[in-house]
Amino acid sequence: MRVHAYAAGNSAAITHPDADPATALVALISIDSGDQVFRVGDDTELDAELAIGELFGDTPGHVLVHHCRQVTVTVSYVGTAKTVEVHPSAHVKKVRKEAIAAFGLDPATASDLVLRLPGAADDLPPNSPIGAFVPKGSCALQLDLVHLVRAQG
Amino acid sequence: MSEADLDPGKRRLERDVVSPRFESGVEAGSWRLISLAWPHLTVAITAGDGHELGMRLLVDGYPGQAPAGQPWDLATDTPLPPSRWPTGGMTAFVFRREDWSIQNGNAPYLACDRRALAGHQWASQHPERAWNPNRSIEFYLEQIHHELSAATIPHP
Numbered sequence: 001m002r003v004h005a006y007a008a009g010n011s012a013a014i015t016h017p018d019a020d021p022a023t024a025l026v027a028l029i030s031i032d033s034g035d036q037v038f039r040v041g042d043d044t045e046l047d048a049e050l051a052i053g054e055l056f057g058d059t060p061g062h063v064l065v066h067h068c069r070q071v072t073v074t075v076s077y078v079g080t081a082k083t084v085e086v087h088p089s090a091h092v093k094k095v096r097k098e099a100i101a102a103f104g105l106d107p108a109t110a111s112d113l114v115l116r117l118p119g120a121a122d123d124l125p126p127n128s129p130i131g132a133f134v135p136k137g138s139c140a141l142q143l144d145l146v147h148l149v150r151a152q153g
Numbered sequence: 154m155s156e157a158d159l160d161p162g163k164r165r166l167e168r169d170v171v172s173p174r175f176e177s178g179v180e181a182g183s184w185r186l187i188s189l190a191w192p193h194l195t196v197a198i199t200a201g202d203g204h205e206l207g208m209r210l211l212v213d214g215y216p217g218q219a220p221a222g223q224p225w226d227l228a229t230d231t232p233l234p235p236s237r238w239p240t241g242g243m244t245a246f247v248f249r250r251e252d253w254s255i256q257n258g259n260a261p262y263l264a265c266d267r268r269a270l271a272g273h274q275w276a277s278q279h280p281e282r283a284w285n286p287n288r289s290i291e292f293y294l295e296q297i298h299h300e301l302s303a304a305t306i307p308h309p
Contacts, residue, residue: 004173013173
Protein backbone atom coordinates (compact mmCIF):
# COMPACT_ATOMS: atom_id res chain seq x y z
CA MET A 1 0.00 0.00 0.00
CA ARG A 2 1.01 3.60 -0.53
CA VAL A 3 1.76 6.16 2.14
CA HIS A 4 2.32 9.82 1.28
CA ALA A 5 4.19 11.64 4.04
CA TYR A 6 4.36 15.44 4.31
CA ALA A 7 6.62 17.34 6.68
CA ALA A 8 6.95 20.94 7.83
CA GLY A 9 8.47 23.22 5.22
CA ASN A 10 8.39 20.64 2.46
CA SER A 11 5.43 20.88 0.14
CA ALA A 12 6.44 17.76 -1.78
CA ALA A 13 5.32 14.60 -0.04
CA ILE A 14 7.56 11.58 0.17
CA THR A 15 5.75 8.54 -1.19
CA HIS A 16 6.32 5.02 0.03
CA PRO A 17 4.83 3.25 -2.98
CA ASP A 18 4.65 -0.35 -1.90
CA ALA A 19 4.75 -0.61 1.86
CA ASP A 20 3.66 -3.78 3.65
CA PRO A 21 0.39 -3.09 5.53
CA ALA A 22 1.99 -4.66 8.60
CA THR A 23 4.70 -1.97 8.66
CA ALA A 24 4.53 0.42 11.58
CA LEU A 25 4.03 4.00 10.39
CA VAL A 26 7.02 5.09 12.47
CA ALA A 27 9.27 2.98 10.25
CA LEU A 28 8.35 5.09 7.22
CA ILE A 29 8.61 8.61 8.56
CA SER A 30 11.11 10.77 10.38
CA ILE A 31 9.84 12.14 13.68
CA ASP A 32 11.88 14.70 15.61
CA SER A 33 11.43 15.65 19.24
CA GLY A 34 8.25 17.70 19.59
CA ASP A 35 6.76 16.42 16.36
CA GLN A 36 3.34 14.82 16.14
CA VAL A 37 1.86 12.79 13.33
CA PHE A 38 -1.53 13.61 11.85
CA ARG A 39 -3.71 12.26 9.08
CA VAL A 40 -4.01 15.03 6.49
CA GLY A 41 -7.31 16.84 6.93
CA ASP A 42 -7.78 15.51 10.47
CA ASP A 43 -6.44 17.14 13.64
CA THR A 44 -6.43 13.91 15.64
CA GLU A 45 -2.93 12.70 16.42
CA LEU A 46 -2.03 9.28 14.97
CA ASP A 47 -0.23 6.61 16.93
CA ALA A 48 2.79 6.10 14.68
CA GLU A 49 3.54 2.76 16.35
CA LEU A 50 0.45 1.26 14.71
CA ALA A 51 0.62 -0.64 11.43
CA ILE A 52 -0.29 1.34 8.34
CA GLY A 53 -2.86 -1.27 7.35
CA GLU A 54 -4.57 -0.70 10.69
CA LEU A 55 -4.43 3.07 10.33
CA PHE A 56 -5.51 3.43 6.71
CA GLY A 57 -7.19 0.19 5.70
CA ASP A 58 -7.04 -0.42 1.96
CA THR A 59 -6.71 3.23 0.97
CA PRO A 60 -3.49 5.21 0.53
CA GLY A 61 -2.36 6.96 3.69
CA HIS A 62 -1.74 10.71 3.81
CA VAL A 63 0.16 11.88 6.88
CA LEU A 64 1.78 15.07 8.10
CA VAL A 65 4.63 15.17 10.60
CA HIS A 66 4.57 18.55 12.28
CA HIS A 67 5.84 20.47 15.28
CA CYS A 68 2.86 22.87 15.57
CA ARG A 69 -0.53 22.26 17.12
CA GLN A 70 -1.89 25.45 15.62
CA VAL A 71 -0.71 27.59 12.72
CA THR A 72 -1.30 31.33 12.50
CA VAL A 73 -1.91 32.22 8.87
CA THR A 74 -1.80 35.90 7.95
CA VAL A 75 -3.65 36.39 4.69
CA SER A 76 -3.26 39.54 2.61
CA TYR A 77 -6.01 40.65 0.26
CA VAL A 78 -6.19 43.97 -1.62
CA GLY A 79 -4.00 45.79 0.87
CA THR A 80 -5.49 44.45 4.09
CA ALA A 81 -4.54 41.48 6.21
CA LYS A 82 -6.53 39.07 8.36
CA THR A 83 -5.34 36.26 10.57
CA VAL A 84 -6.83 32.80 10.76
CA GLU A 85 -5.82 30.01 13.12
CA VAL A 86 -5.86 26.50 11.70
CA HIS A 87 -4.51 23.08 12.49
CA PRO A 88 -1.37 22.22 10.49
CA SER A 89 -3.13 19.21 8.96
CA ALA A 90 -5.91 21.41 7.52
CA HIS A 91 -6.23 21.35 3.75
CA VAL A 92 -5.27 24.53 1.92
CA LYS A 93 -8.87 24.73 0.68
CA LYS A 94 -10.10 24.95 4.27
CA VAL A 95 -7.70 27.82 4.94
CA ARG A 96 -9.00 29.55 1.80
CA LYS A 97 -12.56 29.14 3.00
CA GLU A 98 -11.75 30.55 6.44
CA ALA A 99 -9.80 33.45 4.94
CA ILE A 100 -12.73 34.34 2.67
CA ALA A 101 -15.01 34.28 5.72
CA ALA A 102 -12.57 36.44 7.69
CA PHE A 103 -12.68 39.08 4.97
CA GLY A 104 -16.46 38.86 4.82
CA LEU A 105 -16.48 38.28 1.06
CA ASP A 106 -19.64 37.15 -0.67
CA PRO A 107 -19.57 33.95 -2.74
CA ALA A 108 -19.70 35.80 -6.07
CA THR A 109 -16.62 37.81 -5.17
CA ALA A 110 -14.86 34.85 -3.66
CA SER A 111 -15.34 32.21 -6.32
CA ASP A 112 -12.24 33.18 -8.30
CA LEU A 113 -9.95 33.58 -5.27
CA VAL A 114 -6.95 31.37 -4.66
CA LEU A 115 -4.19 31.26 -2.07
CA ARG A 116 -0.56 31.77 -3.02
CA LEU A 117 2.70 32.20 -1.22
CA PRO A 118 3.69 35.91 -1.34
CA GLY A 119 4.96 36.78 -4.79
CA ALA A 120 4.38 33.29 -6.19
CA ALA A 121 2.70 32.75 -9.56
CA ASP A 122 1.25 29.33 -8.79
CA ASP A 123 -1.74 28.57 -6.58
CA LEU A 124 -1.20 26.47 -3.49
CA PRO A 125 -2.48 22.93 -4.11
CA PRO A 126 -5.95 22.97 -2.52
CA ASN A 127 -5.73 19.45 -1.11
CA SER A 128 -2.28 19.71 0.48
CA PRO A 129 -1.92 20.22 4.24
CA ILE A 130 -1.16 23.82 5.13
CA GLY A 131 1.55 22.67 7.57
CA ALA A 132 3.69 21.55 4.64
CA PHE A 133 4.21 25.23 3.80
CA VAL A 134 5.13 26.23 7.37
CA PRO A 135 8.90 26.07 7.88
CA LYS A 136 10.42 24.13 10.73
CA GLY A 137 10.86 26.37 13.76
CA SER A 138 7.82 28.51 13.00
CA CYS A 139 4.09 28.20 13.48
CA ALA A 140 3.21 31.17 11.30
CA LEU A 141 2.64 31.58 7.60
CA GLN A 142 2.00 34.52 5.29
CA LEU A 143 -0.21 34.04 2.24
CA ASP A 144 -1.80 36.16 -0.45
CA LEU A 145 -5.44 35.77 -1.43
CA VAL A 146 -5.59 36.70 -5.09
CA HIS A 147 -8.16 36.82 -7.85
CA LEU A 148 -7.46 34.56 -10.77
CA VAL A 149 -7.53 36.37 -14.07
CA ARG A 150 -9.91 34.45 -16.30
CA ALA A 151 -8.65 33.63 -19.76
CA GLN A 152 -11.21 35.06 -22.20
CA GLY A 153 -11.42 36.27 -25.76
CA MET B 154 2.80 -6.18 -23.63
CA SER B 155 0.61 -4.12 -26.00
CA GLU B 156 1.72 -1.09 -27.96
CA ALA B 157 -0.34 1.12 -25.65
CA ASP B 158 1.50 -0.25 -22.62
CA LEU B 159 4.74 1.02 -24.14
CA ASP B 160 3.40 4.53 -24.69
CA PRO B 161 5.48 6.89 -22.53
CA GLY B 162 2.46 9.12 -22.01
CA LYS B 163 0.45 6.22 -20.62
CA ARG B 164 3.27 5.19 -18.32
CA ARG B 165 3.68 8.74 -17.09
CA LEU B 166 -0.07 9.07 -16.48
CA GLU B 167 -0.16 5.79 -14.58
CA ARG B 168 2.50 7.20 -12.29
CA ASP B 169 0.71 10.52 -11.91
CA VAL B 170 -2.62 9.03 -10.85
CA VAL B 171 -0.94 7.55 -7.79
CA SER B 172 1.02 10.72 -6.97
CA PRO B 173 0.51 12.49 -3.63
CA ARG B 174 -1.24 15.44 -5.26
CA PHE B 175 -3.64 13.28 -7.26
CA GLU B 176 -4.43 10.94 -4.38
CA SER B 177 -4.79 13.84 -1.95
CA GLY B 178 -7.61 15.07 -4.18
CA VAL B 179 -9.23 11.65 -3.98
CA GLU B 180 -8.78 11.54 -0.21
CA ALA B 181 -10.25 15.03 0.15
CA GLY B 182 -13.27 14.12 -1.97
CA SER B 183 -12.41 16.54 -4.79
CA TRP B 184 -12.35 13.88 -7.52
CA ARG B 185 -12.05 10.17 -8.16
CA LEU B 186 -10.65 8.03 -10.91
CA ILE B 187 -13.22 6.05 -12.84
CA SER B 188 -11.05 4.41 -15.48
CA LEU B 189 -7.93 4.73 -17.54
CA ALA B 190 -8.46 3.12 -20.93
CA TRP B 191 -5.67 4.62 -22.98
CA PRO B 192 -5.86 7.18 -24.46
CA HIS B 193 -8.89 8.14 -22.35
CA LEU B 194 -9.05 8.95 -18.67
CA THR B 195 -12.48 9.09 -17.08
CA VAL B 196 -12.93 10.90 -13.78
CA ALA B 197 -15.68 12.22 -11.52
CA ILE B 198 -15.14 15.72 -10.12
CA THR B 199 -17.11 16.97 -7.14
CA ALA B 200 -19.06 20.21 -7.53
CA GLY B 201 -20.10 22.71 -4.89
CA ASP B 202 -23.47 21.00 -4.40
CA GLY B 203 -21.72 17.74 -3.52
CA HIS B 204 -22.72 15.99 -6.74
CA GLU B 205 -20.23 14.81 -9.30
CA LEU B 206 -19.53 15.83 -12.86
CA GLY B 207 -18.21 12.97 -14.96
CA MET B 208 -15.53 13.95 -17.43
CA ARG B 209 -13.73 12.02 -20.11
CA LEU B 210 -10.28 13.30 -21.03
CA LEU B 211 -8.40 12.45 -24.20
CA VAL B 212 -4.84 12.21 -22.92
CA ASP B 213 -2.80 11.12 -25.93
CA GLY B 214 0.51 12.93 -26.01
CA TYR B 215 0.40 13.46 -22.24
CA PRO B 216 1.94 15.54 -20.73
CA GLY B 217 3.34 17.30 -23.80
CA GLN B 218 -0.20 17.88 -25.00
CA ALA B 219 -2.94 19.21 -22.76
CA PRO B 220 -5.83 16.88 -21.92
CA ALA B 221 -8.94 17.40 -24.05
CA GLY B 222 -11.94 16.99 -21.78
CA GLN B 223 -15.70 16.86 -22.10
CA PRO B 224 -18.57 16.24 -19.67
CA TRP B 225 -19.37 12.54 -19.63
CA ASP B 226 -22.32 10.44 -18.58
CA LEU B 227 -20.75 7.81 -16.34
CA ALA B 228 -23.88 5.64 -16.35
CA THR B 229 -24.14 5.27 -20.11
CA ASP B 230 -20.49 5.94 -21.01
CA THR B 231 -21.54 8.58 -23.52
CA PRO B 232 -21.14 12.36 -23.80
CA LEU B 233 -23.24 14.21 -21.24
CA PRO B 234 -26.00 16.20 -22.97
CA PRO B 235 -25.70 19.97 -22.51
CA SER B 236 -28.97 20.03 -20.56
CA ARG B 237 -27.12 18.17 -17.81
CA TRP B 238 -23.95 20.28 -17.80
CA PRO B 239 -23.16 22.17 -14.60
CA THR B 240 -24.99 25.40 -13.83
CA GLY B 241 -24.39 28.25 -11.43
CA GLY B 242 -21.23 29.83 -10.13
CA MET B 243 -18.73 30.45 -12.89
CA THR B 244 -19.83 27.58 -15.09
CA ALA B 245 -21.42 29.81 -17.73
CA PHE B 246 -17.89 30.97 -18.55
CA VAL B 247 -16.57 27.41 -18.71
CA PHE B 248 -19.23 25.11 -20.18
CA ARG B 249 -20.46 27.40 -22.92
CA ARG B 250 -23.51 25.79 -24.44
CA GLU B 251 -24.34 28.56 -26.88
CA ASP B 252 -21.21 29.93 -28.41
CA TRP B 253 -18.18 27.71 -28.03
CA SER B 254 -18.14 24.35 -26.24
CA ILE B 255 -20.62 22.48 -28.41
CA GLN B 256 -18.72 23.55 -31.53
CA ASN B 257 -15.48 22.38 -29.92
CA GLY B 258 -16.08 18.85 -28.77
CA ASN B 259 -17.95 19.95 -25.62
CA ALA B 260 -14.65 21.23 -24.23
CA PRO B 261 -14.44 23.48 -21.19
CA TYR B 262 -13.33 27.01 -22.10
CA LEU B 263 -10.24 26.92 -19.91
CA ALA B 264 -6.54 27.38 -20.54
CA CYS B 265 -5.81 23.94 -19.11
CA ASP B 266 -7.76 22.23 -21.91
CA ARG B 267 -6.29 21.31 -25.28
CA ARG B 268 -9.15 22.55 -27.44
CA ALA B 269 -9.44 25.90 -25.66
CA LEU B 270 -5.71 26.42 -25.54
CA ALA B 271 -5.42 25.95 -29.29
CA GLY B 272 -6.09 29.17 -31.13
CA HIS B 273 -5.50 31.41 -28.13
CA GLN B 274 -2.36 33.06 -26.76
CA TRP B 275 -3.24 31.88 -23.26
CA ALA B 276 -0.02 29.95 -22.71
CA SER B 277 1.85 33.27 -22.66
CA GLN B 278 -0.99 35.51 -21.44
CA HIS B 279 -2.19 33.28 -18.60
CA PRO B 280 0.67 30.89 -17.82
CA GLU B 281 -0.63 30.33 -14.27
CA ARG B 282 -3.83 28.82 -15.69
CA ALA B 283 -2.46 27.25 -18.85
CA TRP B 284 -1.35 23.72 -19.45
CA ASN B 285 2.33 23.21 -20.17
CA PRO B 286 4.38 20.01 -20.44
CA ASN B 287 5.54 20.39 -16.82
CA ARG B 288 1.98 20.04 -15.56
CA SER B 289 0.41 16.82 -14.34
CA ILE B 290 -3.15 15.62 -14.54
CA GLU B 291 -4.08 16.92 -11.09
CA PHE B 292 -3.56 20.49 -12.38
CA TYR B 293 -6.38 19.96 -14.86
CA LEU B 294 -8.59 18.44 -12.18
CA GLU B 295 -7.84 21.25 -9.73
CA GLN B 296 -8.84 23.82 -12.35
CA ILE B 297 -12.15 22.09 -13.07
CA HIS B 298 -12.83 21.45 -9.39
CA HIS B 299 -12.23 25.13 -8.64
CA GLU B 300 -14.59 26.20 -11.43
CA LEU B 301 -17.25 23.87 -10.03
CA SER B 302 -16.94 25.17 -6.47
CA ALA B 303 -20.21 27.10 -6.64
CA ALA B 304 -21.88 24.92 -9.28
CA THR B 305 -24.90 22.67 -9.32
CA ILE B 306 -25.02 19.42 -11.31
CA PRO B 307 -28.50 18.91 -12.80
CA HIS B 308 -30.03 15.49 -12.22
CA PRO B 309 -31.46 13.47 -15.10
